[in-house]
Structure formats: C-alpha cells, structure tokens
Amino acid sequence: MNVTRLRVCAEADQRLIHLKARTGLTPNLLCxxxxxxxxxxxxxxxxxxxxxxxxxxxxxxxxMGEWDAIFVALLRERCAHDGLDLEHDLEDQFRAHVNRGVLxxxxxxxxxxxxxxxxxxxxxxxxxxxGGQA
Numbered sequence: 001m002n003v004t005r006l007r008v009c010a011e012a013d014q015r016l017i018h019l020k021a022r023t024g025l026t027p028n029l030l031c032x033x034x035x036x037x038x039x040x041x042x043x044x045x046x047x048x049x050x051x052x053x054x055x056x057x058x059x060x061x062x063x064m065g066e067w068d069a070i071f072v073a074l075l076r077e078r079c080a081h082d083g084l085d086l087e088h089d090l091e092d093q094f095r096a097h098v099n100r101g102v103l104x105x106x107x108x109x110x111x112x113x114x115x116x117x118x119x120x121x122x123x124x125x126x127x128x129x130x131g132g133q134a
Contacts, residue, residue, distance in 0.1 A: 001072055003091050006058045012099045013054035015106040023112040027056070028063050032071075033115070034101025039074055040122055041104065044082045047092035050099035063098075 008016070008031075016027045023030070038045060064071045079086055079093050108118055
C-alpha cells in the first residue's frame with residue numbers, strides 16, 4: 001500500500017476533536033480504534049462518502065505505529081473477504097475504514113470508560129473470544 005499520508009473527511013475531523021476532549025486519547029489512537037471497529041462491521045464502506053475535505057492530514061506510520069504491517073494485513077484480509085480488488089481498492093478502503101471507524105466510535109464512546117465496554121462487546125463477536133461460536 002503506497003499511502004503515506006491520509007486526509008480525513010471534515011466530519012471525522014470534527015469528531016476526532018470531540019473524542020479527544022472526551023477521552024484524552026490522541027487522534028492517532030482514536031483512528032486505530034475506529035479502524036478496527038470499522039473492520040469488524042460487516043458492511044463494506046463506500047469511500048465516496050468520505051471526501052478528503054478537512055485540513056487534518058495524518059502520517060500513516062504515526063497513525064498505525066509499529067503495528068502498521070498488522071493493520072495492512074487485516075485490511076487486505078477484509079478487502080479479500082469483501083471481494084474487492086486488492087491492488088485497486090486497498091487505499092480507498094483504508095481511508096474509508098479510518099473515516100467510518102471514527103464516526104462509529106464517536107457515537108459509542110462518550111468518555112474513556114466506554115472503551116472497556118466497547119472492547120468487551122467486540123470480543124463477544126469474535127468466534128474464538130468467548131462468543132461461543134465455533
């Protein structure tokens with residue numbers, strides 16, 4: 001994936017400002033959490049819903065940190081599962097999942113304490129994480 005910088009949509013930018021004030025978490029951490037939340041949503045995000053119309057530009061390597069390769073592998077797996085073209089759609093899906101994830105997170109996290117509840121909810125959805133599914 002060739003993306004080195006990511007510009008989020010204006011709505012996600014505003015939500016990141018509010019989430020940082022609510023939780024004290026940096027935008028990079030919030031984007032990581034949102035990205036994972038979006039990957040776990042079965043609907044395929046539409047990249048056209050998230051125009052790069054804000055002033056906030058994130059460095060991919062700061063955004064994903066030392067886990068960049070893992071996040072890219074998760075994205076590739078998700079795109080393959082969705083039947084998308086890995087060469088053509090990967091970068092657009094990266095941007096879409098980050099933006100959608102931030103918007104999803106905004107509605108589910110009112111304060112830092114909500115993070116534990118959110119993680120527990122998501123863990124129950126995983127087949128091997130106590131959800132009882134095999």
